[in-house]
Amino acid sequence: xxxxxxxxxxxxxxxxxxxxxxxxxxxxxxxxxxxxxxxxxxxxxxxxxxxxxxxxxxxxxxxxxxxxxxxxxxxxxxxxxxxxxxxxxxxxxxxxxxxxxxxxxxxxxxxxxxxxxxxxxxxxxxxxxxxxxxxxxxxxxxxxxxxxxxxxxxxxxxxxxxxxxxxxxxxxxxxxxxxxxxxxxxxxxxxxxxxxxxxxxxxxxxxxxxxxxxxxxxxxxxxxxxxxxxxxxxxxxxxxxxxxxxxxxxxxxxxxxxxxxxxxxxxxxxxxxxxxxxxxxxxxxxxxxxxxxxxxxxxxxxxxxxxxxxx
Numbered sequence: 489x490x491x492x493x494x495x496x497x498x499x500x501x502x503x504x505x506x507x508x509x510x511x512x513x514x515x516x517x518x519x520x521x522x523x524x525x526x527x528x529x530x531x532x533x534x535x536x537x538x539x540x541x542x543x544x545x546x547x548x549x550x551x552x553x554x555x556x557x558x559x560x561x562x563x564x565x566x567x568x569x570x571x572x573x574x575x576x577x578x579x580x581x582x583x584x585x586x587x588x589x590x591x592x593x594x595x596x597x598x599x600x601x602x603x604x605x606x607x608x609x610x611x612x613x614x615x616x617x618x619x620x621x622x623x624x625x626x627x628x629x630x631x632x633x634x635x636x637x638x639x640x641x642x643x644x645x646x647x648x649x650x651x652x653x654x655x656x657x658x659x660x661x662x663x664x665x666x667x668x669x670x671x672x673x674x675x676x677x678x679x680x681x682x683x684x685x686x687x688x689x690x691x692x693x694x695x696x697x698x699x700x701x702x703x704x705x706x707x708x709x710x711x712x713x714x715x716x717x718x719x720x721x722x723x724x725x726x727x728x729x730x731x732x733x734x735x736x737x738x739x740x741x742x743x744x745x746x747x748x749x750x751x752x753x754x755x756x757x758x759x760x761x762x763x764x765x766x767x768x769x770x771x772x773x774x775x776x777x778x779x780x781x782x783x784x785x786x787x788x789x790x791x792x793x794x795x796x797x798x799x
Contacts, residue, residue, distance in 0.1 A: 496597045501651040504608040511612035579636040582623045585690035587668045591657040594721035596782035603689045626672040673702040682709040689715040713774045
């Protein structure tokens, strides 16, 4: 059945599956040091027995004698060992914000759609790399948790839940709960995650001091990245007489006599977003900044490969 909504407003399951084709040209940053013992797609060099052959070298005192290659030793007349590499697992945990505050755009694409599509690209890339992917998808009032697995069928289950949660924003009211982010972070804290790459994809609206402490705890045991999404109008609301405001059911023309109130609004909003920026910066997180221009996938790939931020 074809989708009955604008793809910039909400995502379909099929559209998230199709993003598998765009899950290339980037690699999620590896852990600073490998902590997990399960095998996966990230290689960690070590001396001894392993999975992938690297080189032959002379035997040295202290080397594991099980690493001696007797064929080369016999041919060279002195002991040689095989140096191999072991693939280390990099569990990636996607924390995807689908609160009502994400259901907004003044340019092209809803923040909620940006988050869903970036999460989908990352999930497919992790699966292609042979690593395990987990996901915590949260809205204003509930969350869905998917334990780390590396099967394609697991990725599709994540995307089905993500599409359903995203589409529910079409029917939700205008209210938003800042506590949804806190609930998600509390859930992660209870899991006591260790040895993972945790990727937050959110607008970070309503982040609190308690949330900061939970992020600090996560950083002690995991690598943490943030994809921060915002819309230009959220930081600078400029209006003219042609603008119409709507809650999805009713429409109201903008009163251009409200410039003074708008100036106060802009001042307060800039303070909020500066606070969010300061929180992310204070934790020394790797932060990728995206906007609602519709160019978020290209911008994400560019930034994760070391390019400049969102335009």
